Amino acid sequence: MAIRNIIKYPEDEETLRKVSKPVTVFDDRLVSLLEDLKDTMHHAKGAGLSAVQVGVLKRVCVVNTGKRHLEFINPVIVKQCGKNKIKEEGCLSIPNVWEEVIRPNKVDVKFQDRFGNCCQETFIGYEAKAICHECDHLDGILFIDRVKNKK
Numbered sequence: 011m012a013i014r015n016i017i018k019y020p021e022d023e024e025t026l027r028k029v030s031k032p033v034t035v036f037d038d039r040l041v042s043l044l045e046d047l048k049d050t051m052h053h054a055k056g057a058g059l060s061a062v063q064v065g066v067l068k069r070v071c072v073v074n075t076g077k078r079h080l081e082f083i084n085p086v087i088v089k090q091c092g093k094n095k096i097k098e099e100g101c102l103s104i105p106n107v108w109e110e111v112i113r114p115n116k117v118d119v120k121f122q123d124r125f126g127n128c129c130q131e132t133f134i135g136y137e138a139k140a141i142c143h144e145c146d147h148l149d150g151i152l153f154i155d156r157v158k159n160k161k
Contacts, residue, residue: 090114
């Protein structure tokens, strides 16, 4: 597939702050977007990437846990609990910035797969943190908005 340009903060903050629209059509264009997100994320050595980070305002994101590749279409965190032990967080759209962000340790997520099938799964630890980060992007929220001790 293709490596897409990752938009950066603060230059493209206006785009990064937009709320993404739900996906209603599950077709080859969506599959291409998912593949491009995966390839772009791997190329940038990231742990996750949302469509808005490549300028596409669709509720789509991918996460690479090191053990598996996850795809989320129209994700909604329906339950969260605990306090994640992983504190520092970074973002491909805000390179070379790492800050302490408190996230839940366990999340239940409802989402659709690339075919439109409804799914629900529980994620713990690193996966939970990464999914929360990417879901925030879909709502125009950046991790720097959640920094524990703002400077």
